[in-house]
Amino acid sequence: MRPHTARRGALSRALPRLLGSLLLVTAAGISSACAAPEASAAGGAPAASEPRPLGQIVPAPVSVRPGGSPYALTPATAIRVDGSSGEVRRIGEYLAGVLRPSTGYALPVTDRSGPGGIRLRLGSADTSLGAEGYTLTSGRGSVTITARKPAGLFHGVQTLRQLLPDRIERDSVQKGPWKVAGGTVTDAPRYGYRGVMLDVSRHFFSVAEVKRYIDQVALYKINTFHIHLSDDQGWRIAVDSWPNLATYGGSTEVGGGPGGYYTKSQYKEIVRYAASRYLEVVPEIDMPGHTNAALASYAELNCDGVAPPLYTGIKVGFSSLCAAKDVTYRFIDDVIGEVAALTPGRYLHIGGDEAHSTSHEDYARIMERAQAAVGRHGKTVMGWHQLTGASPVEGAVAQYWGYDKTSAADRQQVVDAAKNGTRLVLSPADRVYLDMKYTADTVLGLKWAGLVEVQRSYDWDPAAYLTGAPADSVLGVEAPIWAETLTDSDDIDAMAFPRLPGAAELGWSPAETHDWDTYKLRLAALGPRFTAMGIDYYRSPQVPWPAEPAED
Numbered sequence: 001m002r003p004h005t006a007r008r009g010a011l012s013r014a015l016p017r018l019l020g021s022l023l024l025v026t027a028a029g030i031s032s033a034c035a036a037p038e039a040s041a042a043g044g045a046p047a048a049s050e051p052r053p054l055g056q057i058v059p060a061p062v063s064v065r066p067g068g069s070p071y072a073l074t075p076a077t078a079i080r081v082d083g084s085s086g087e088v089r090r091i092g093e094y095l096a097g098v099l100r101p102s103t104g105y106a107l108p109v110t111d112r113s114g115p116g117g118i119r120l121r122l123g124s125a126d127t128s129l130g131a132e133g134y135t136l137t138s139g140r141g142s143v144t145i146t147a148r149k150p151a152g153l154f155h156g157v158q159t160l161r162q163l164l165p166d167r168i169e170r171d172s173v174q175k176g177p178w179k180v181a182g183g184t185v186t187d188a189p190r191y192g193y194r195g196v197m198l199d200v201s202r203h204f205f206s207v208a209e210v211k212r213y214i215d216q217v218a219l220y221k222i223n224t225f226h227i228h229l230s231d232d233q234g235w236r237i238a239v240d241s242w243p244n245l246a247t248y249g250g251s252t253e254v255g256g257g258p259g260g261y262y263t264k265s266q267y268k269e270i271v272r273y274a275a276s277r278y279l280e281v282v283p284e285i286d287m288p289g290h291t292n293a294a295l296a297s298y299a300e301l302n303c304d305g306v307a308p309p310l311y312t313g314i315k316v317g318f319s320s321l322c323a324a325k326d327v328t329y330r331f332i333d334d335v336i337g338e339v340a341a342l343t344p345g346r347y348l349h350i351g352g353d354e355a356h357s358t359s360h361e362d363y364a365r366i367m368e369r370a371q372a373a374v375g376r377h378g379k380t381v382m383g384w385h386q387l388t389g390a391s392p393v394e395g396a397v398a399q400y401w402g403y404d405k406t407s408a409a410d411r412q413q414v415v416d417a418a419k420n421g422t423r424l425v426l427s428p429a430d431r432v433y434l435d436m437k438y439t440a441d442t443v444l445g446l447k448w449a450g451l452v453e454v455q456r457s458y459d460w461d462p463a464a465y466l467t468g469a470p471a472d473s474v475l476g477v478e479a480p481i482w483a484e485t486l487t488d489s490d491d492i493d494a495m496a497f498p499r500l501p502g503a504a505e506l507g508w509s510p511a512e513t514h515d516w517d518t519y520k521l522r523l524a525a526l527g528p529r530f531t532a533m534g535i536d537y538y539r540s541p542q543v544p545w546p547a548e549p550a551e552d
Helices: 086-103 150-163 207-218 264-276 292-297 326-342 360-376 385-389 408-419 454-458 489-496 499-508 516-524 527-532
Strands: 063-066 071-073 079-081 117-122 134-138 142-147 178-180 183-187 193-199 224-228 280-287 347-351 380-384 397-400 423-426 474-481
Touching: 079 086, 086 117, 086 150, 117 150, 134 150, 142 150, 150 183, 193 207, 193 499, 207 224, 207 264, 207 489, 207 499, 224 474, 264 280, 264 326, 280 326, 280 360, 326 347, 326 360, 347 360, 360 380, 360 385, 380 385, 385 397, 385 408, 397 408, 408 423, 454 499, 454 516, 474 489, 474 499, 489 499, 499 516
Parallel strands: 079 117, 117 142, 193 224, 193 474, 224 280, 280 347, 347 380, 380 397, 397 423, 423 474
Antiparallel strands: 063 183, 071 178, 134 142, 134 183
């Protein structure tokens, strides 16, 4: 990992602050409180021999009932899974893969019943858990995670990870003890859509880098991975019927680097890997603007029949597909068809933002035909909120990225569409665009939507953000990260963390738990875990980070 402290100064120069005590958040449905132990001399984490309080996780759980003796992992611990489900066994193997390197324990995964251990069970009778909720019960003899569906077990595993000491995330053997506080956590998400978006078009990210980000966000119960596959600067997915899109349109990136693209097998590997972490992939093919890479690849897609040069800058709004040509709609149908065939998820995102070079009439015509193609290939339409200026089809999802300067008329257009049945995913740019600069001194990122410190990113309510939109029109929250200035995983780390966990909490946790003063303490406690995971995060002065020991 390349240290941002040396490379970027301002991203990490805020001095770590001592955390006096860690407070347990009081969530809706908590039947009793559990005081956090006194801060250690190291700066705020519980002493090594003391378990982390049950409520000290992100996202905040629905209900916590602490009590009883803690559970401790030992060399004899086994992970016991339901014998009837191969999917539960896979979750057990995933958990073992997380825990083995740092504990050094064998942690066999078995479907044999027996006393003690970590138990993963399907079949909860609690209907309030839905498809993603879980119950975690810890005591002297065992930790049991119960859920109605495998996704709930997986999310419960993420809670178990956070309840174990931070060093559980390291990839070499660490000293114990490995205790989990006694009691019960009952948890389920507020919203069904909790997403991140990664822009691989402005700068290309390898399959390994994409997998790394998927692993990072899964810890916070994110369930949707939106991947921005095409833009002016690069086309990133192989399309058999239009091969130049990838081989030529994908041959560069912002600043003139080598670019790259995913073969179909590589894209399917990303989809498979995301599914193994219970994330649904939403591919985006942007149109009618943000299309210079396609226009450069095929001259016939341009109204004048002349291909523009490849583009490596960061301006927007200058490119457009040609609404008057039949070949445009053959292109759209071919691309959507091939991408849809590779993607088992429900949604296909057709962009639709910043089409400044497209007349309103042409925009409406192209988006109408594109939406029809999405439906024809068995997917549900997603688009940026400008889609509401055309005619969203029944069931379409509009992703709102407006911000404080967005006009009242534009906001009302989205609200009116929501009232007419269009569903919404909220991604306000001045709140959860993870590529916005934290401060004026931040080296990475842009600031067209403003400066977005950690508190601002967290401190808003999705249910109240668009005044007048029906509450049931909001599917959830997504935190995009655009890559004009980001070139590798270190850059993603610096901008996504620590803001990403807050966006995840907005999507998962009950509204009653939403409180900056308690959240910042739970976030501060994640600092050593970020470090253990190799994440060189931004040490925001708004967060009372505990002191961390110097790394070797």
